[in-house]
Amino acid sequence: MSNANTGLNLGRQVKEIRFINKQALKEFKALPNTVQKRFSLDLNAVTKGKEPFSKFKHISDSVGVGTIELIENGRPAYRTLYVAKYDNAVYVLHSFTKTTNGVDRKAMATAKRRHKTMMAELKK
Numbered sequence: 001m002s003n004a005n006t007g008l009n010l011g012r013q014v015k016e017i018r019f020i021n022k023q024a025l026k027e028f029k030a031l032p033n034t035v036q037k038r039f040s041l042d043l044n045a046v047t048k049g050k051e052p053f054s055k056f057k058h059i060s061d062s063v064g065v066g067t068i069e070l071i072e073n074g075r076p077a078y079r080t081l082y083v084a085k086y087d088n089a090v091y092v093l094h095s096f097t098k099t100t101n102g103v104d105r106k107a108m109a110t111a112k113r114r115h116k117t118m119m120a121e122l123k124k
Contacts, residue, residue, distance in 0.1 A: 015047040018089045020114045027095040028080065035078045039070050043092070046084050062108050064115030067093065079104075081111045083118065091118050 019025040028036065042052035055071040059081070066085035072078040077098040084090045094111040098104055 015084065016089050017043050017047060017092065019092045020118050024092050024094060024114065028092060031078055031080070031095055031097075035072050038072065039078075039080045039095070042070050043080075043082065043090055046082070046090050059108075062103070063093070063111045064119070067111065067115060079107070081107075083115065086118070086122050093118070 019028065028039070031039065038054055042054050042056075045052055052068075052070055055073070057069045057071060059067050059069050063081060064083070066083045067081055068084065070080040070082070078095070079098055080095040081093045082090055083093065093114040094107060096104065096107045096110075098107070
């Protein structure tokens with residue numbers, strides 16, 4: 001897992017932001033700047049024990065325990081999936097552009113695999 005800081009941390013940080021792998025960081029950086037900044041502010045709030053500013057949804061049932069989806073609706077829509085429960089960190093699992101209505105099964109499968117990887121790493 002790679003440690004990465006969004007550069008938007010203000011004041012004392014309770015948790016750190018970690019991307020589960022380099023691909024997760026690359027996906028996040030591929031989001032449009034405005035969305036990236038909004039989600040960075042959300043993740044920064046979560047590091048301090050606050051709720052995200054953006055709309056969000058708990059998706060533990062479909063991805064893994066503690067997974068939360070940040071939501072930016074529109075055409076296209078954007079999502080970032082993270083877990084904030086473990087190892088005093090916020091783990092970013094996956095970020096993607098959503099172009100259709102309904103569940104993006106491929107994105108959820110990717111996030112689920114990365115959640116399993118995160119859990120295995122944490123058990124070491």
